[in-house]
Amino acid sequence: MLNVIRHDGPADATPLVIAHGLFGSGRNWGVIAKRLAAERQVIAVDMRNHGASFKDPAHGYPEMAADLAEVIAAEGRACHLLGHSMGGKAAMALALSDPEKLAKLVVADIAPVSYRHSQQEFIDAMREVDLDTLTRRSDAEEQLAKAGVDKALQSFFTQSLDVQAKEWRLNLDVLEAEMAKILSFPEDLTGPFNGPTLFLTGAESHYVKPEYRERIKQLFPEAKFAKIPGAGHWLHAEKPREFEAAVAQFLSF
Numbered sequence: 549m550l551n552v553i554r555h556d557g558p559a560d561a562t563p564l565v566i567a568h569g570l571f572g573s574g575r576n577w578g579v580i581a582k583r584l585a586a587e588r589q590v591i592a593v594d595m596r597n598h599g600a601s602f603k604d605p606a607h608g609y610p611e612m613a614a615d616l617a618e619v620i621a622a623e624g625r626a627c628h629l630l631g632h633s634m635g636g637k638a639a640m641a642l643a644l645s646d647p648e649k650l651a652k653l654v655v656a657d658i659a660p661v662s663y664r665h666s667q668q669e670f671i672d673a674m675r676e677v678d679l680d681t682l683t684r685r686s687d688a689e690e691q692l693a694k695a696g697v698d699k700a701l702q703s704f705f706t707q708s709l710d711v712q713a714k715e716w717r718l719n720l721d722v723l724e725a726e727m728a729k730i731l732s733f734p735e736d737l738t739g740p741f742n743g744p745t746l747f748l749t750g751a752e753s754h755y756v757k758p759e760y761r762e763r764i765k766q767l768f769p770e771a772k773f774a775k776i777p778g779a780g781h782w783l784h785a786e787k788p789r790e791f792e793a794a795v796a797q798f799l800s801f
Contacts, residue, residue, distance in 0.1 A: 549622065550593045550615050551600035555581045561588035562628055562651045564799065565619060567612075568592070569633030569658075570667060570730060571718060573599035573708050580784060580792050587796065588628075593619055595635060597719035599708065604719075607726035609734050612638035613645055620649045628799055632656035632784060633755075634730055641734060643741035644767060653745040653768070654795055657753050657781050659760040660767055662732040671724050673697050674705060679714040704785065739767040746772050746798045750779035750786070772798075 553574040564584060566577050574581075574592035581590040594601040596615055604611070616638060620627045628651050631639030636658035643653050673695035677688050688709055689702040697705070708717045723730070745768040749756045756764075764771050774794055779787040 549618050550595065550602075552594075552619060553578075553581070553592045555585035555590040555592070557585035557587060557589045559589065562626070562799075563589040563591060563623055564628040564630060565616065566590065566592040567595060567616060567629065567631040567635030567639055568598070569631075569635050570723070571598070571670060571705055571708060572632070572635070573717065575599065575707055576704065577784070580788055580795075583792050584796060584799075587800070591619065591623075591627075595638070597722050599717050603722065605722055605725075607722055608729040609638055609641040610645075613641035616642050617646055617649055626651045628652045628654070630654040630656065630795060631658075633658050633781065637733055640741075640767070641737055643743070643745075644737040644739040647739075647741045647743060650741070650743055652743060652799060653741065654798060655745065655747050656791075657749045657755050657783055659747075659756045659764060660733045660737075661760055661763060663755075665731070667727060667730075668724065670697065670701070670705070671720050674716060674718070674720060679716075682709075682711050682714060685709060685711060700782065700785065704782070737767075741768050742770060744770055744772075744798075746774060746794075748783070748791070748794055748798075749773070749775050750781055750783035751775040751777045752780040753783070755781055 574594045577592045581592045584590050629639045636655040677691045685706040688706050692702045776783050776787050776790050784791045
C-alpha cells in the first residue's frame, strides 16, 4: 500500500485523502493537511514512485487509481478525495471507475484531458544535481537555480531529496519512461461520477481552459468551479490559506 501521513481529526467526520502531483509528496501538504484536520481525519499519501512509497515500472492512471482505492478501502468507508495535477487525474480516474469509494471529490488545477507540454526539463535538472557534493538541501537548490528552475519549484523539488542518502525520493527513470501516460487521461473512463465535485483552479493558470468544461460536465455532472485569485498551477503552495478555506467550505456542506 502507499505510504501515508496521517493527521488526526474528529473520527466521526468523513476522512479526507490527499493525492499530490508529479514530483511531490505527502509532506508537501503538511500545513494544509494539519489545518484541515481540525474538522476531520486527513490522510496525505505518497503516490507510487514518489516519497516513501514503493517503486514500480507502471505509472498510469489505472494503477494510481487502484493505489488510492486501496488506501480508502483500508479506512472501511467512503472518503473525500482531493488531488492536485497528476494526483487530480488519479482521483478522477478512481471517481469514474469506482464511485462508491468517494463521498466528495476536489480536483485542483487539472482537467480530464491530455496535455502536450512536457515535464522533462525538470527531470533533466534534477539529474544534473551533483548528489555526492550535497551537505544540505540549499546546495541542491543552488544547482537547480543554475539549471533554470524557478525558486518556488527549487524548494518544492528538494523536499523529495534525501540529503543523507544522497538520492532523490523520486523514481526519475520510471517517471520519464511513463511521461506520456502521466500527461494523458484514460479514454475508456466514461463515468459519470455523480457525487459533489469541485474543480478548484488558479486564476493565473491555463491548465483548465473554458473549452474543457463540456467534457468535465459530461464526466462530472455535479461539478462546481472556483478560482483562486493570484494563483497559478501550484495554487496550494502559492495561496495556501485561500486554498484551504475553499476546500474546507466545500467539504462542510
